[in-house]
Amino acid sequence: MSNDTMRAVVWDKPYKVSIQQVPKPKLSHPDDIIVKVTTTCICGSDLHMYEGRTGAESGIVFGHENMGIVDELGPGVTLLKKGDRVVMPFNVACGRCLNCEEGRSAFCTHVNPGFVRCATSYVSMGPYQGGQAEYVKVPFADFNALKLPPGKEHEADFALLADIFPTGWHGVEISGFRPGESVAVWGAGPVGIMAAYSAILRGASQVFVVDRVPERLKKAKEIGCIPIDFSKSDPVKQILDYRGGKEVDRGVDAVGYQATTADGKTEQPNVVLEALISVVRPTGGLGIPGLYVPSDPGAADQNAQKGYMSFPFGKFFEKGLSMGTGQCNVKAYNRYLRDLIVAGRAKPSFVVSHEVSLDDAADAYDKFDRRVDGYTKVLLHP
CATH class of the missing domain: 3.40.50.720 (NAD(P)-binding Rossmann-like Domain)
Structure with missing residues (x-):
């Protein structure tokens, strides 16, 4: 693998995904960061695309529940530094429009012109490549990336702050x-x-x-x-x-x-x-x-x-x-739920049934979609 490509889960056709080499994301705006993904989740919403129940086109990179370590930063990012551990909301928002200011980040009118909902890699919900991959780009990073305590503690719990x-x-x-x-x-x-x-x-x-x-x-x-x-x-x-x-x-x-x-x-x-x-x-x-x-x-x-x-x-x-x-305004809740986890008052990872390598994603999608072998919530580790 070259430094310009990475492994990612790519949708081929209904009921078929594969691991492919795709271009590694690059900084394109001063407010962007690149995150080296440590954990990404398969969501029930991914199954709508997996089954061909959306307008998704072949080649889309899946994954809107992502966490990892900050690897690169744009010059406009001020609250984060390289090496920070972060988790991102599944819905991308600017942090500056009226709805964002009022805590309704799922309905950001800047990132979502025409009121099309915007998420990382969900069809018709934004242009951003998914994070079931080795790296993911996060726009408006100071607003969208939630800092976590360093280390590896609570990894499965914190991963669930992205969405569910x-x-x-x-x-x-x-x-x-x-x-x-x-x-x-x-x-x-x-x-x-x-x-x-x-x-x-x-x-x-x-x-x-x-x-x-x-x-x-x-x-x-x-x-x-x-x-x-x-x-x-x-x-x-x-x-x-x-x-x-x-x-x-x-x-x-x-x-x-x-x-x-x-x-x-x-x-x-x-x-x-x-x-x-x-x-x-x-x-x-x-x-x-x-x-x-x-x-x-x-x-x-x-x-x-x-x-x-x-x-x-x-x-x-x-x-x-x-x-x-309506879609969840993740930013309205995630820091408080993070603190419940840190304090030991909440441990949502009890819902996780399987943690597997990114290379095993195709098998995990198949079993999760068929609801077999106890597959209820799957975490992928690149």
Whole structure:
């Protein structure tokens, strides 16, 4: 390998990625840094591209959950130095526009002109090359790179600050949650488990987690949640029966647009929203961190392909429910969650099932996508 190239996970076609030599990123702006990646994660959102359910083109480098060591700095970078250990939000932001100033970095209007969401290597969400590679370029680095304690302690925990821990926390936050309330979380993938974990950390009285994968439901139970298997019977009825007919205070959708019916195969994009509207009490709140997209080429019908869906808005209105949606503003949470980790109050790495070499990425993608061999959250080490 020359000094101008590096190994990276490249998408070839649906259900196929490979390790290829690609150009090593270079500084192109005074505010850039180059980070030597120590840990990068495979995210459930990566599977949308992996399966061909987006407009991704062959050759894209995957990876939007990245951490590592600062290797090069542009002359405009003032808060960081070479050798600093950093983790980056999956969504890139300028730190200077109105939304960034108000803490809504996921909706940066400078980096995201036309309000296209911007992330490191997610199709239609920005021009930045991904970090499932040996190196990654970070723009607006003083704002986007969060400094971590030096060394290797808490590596797996800190890696989750790039996306799933803040996103789970965000799902609970935008539901309007208050300590002492009950919560129902749909989806026990990494974000759903982190939402449930966040609700527990924040003082929830009762947390239900709905899924159909036994390993995921077991993980939910291990952290003190009540597992609900929706493949056995109506999950709303299961929760109401458990609570003597009482609805829950808050609901979180950590599934998104590829939600399925009880068989786990038949897609029904509105099924989780319908369930949440049924199971949350009047004047309660819904948090929707699960991904919904304006275009889904693989959807079953024309409406879903355009991001349209029907849901019982009349019942939503009648119950006076509120709904918070949208990508997580990682910068609003990550330093506080970092400090919870450092203090020993949070250890989100319990969700990590496998840590493998970057060279094993193709096998890891395949197993994670098929939900086999206990693959729930995978960390890659270049």
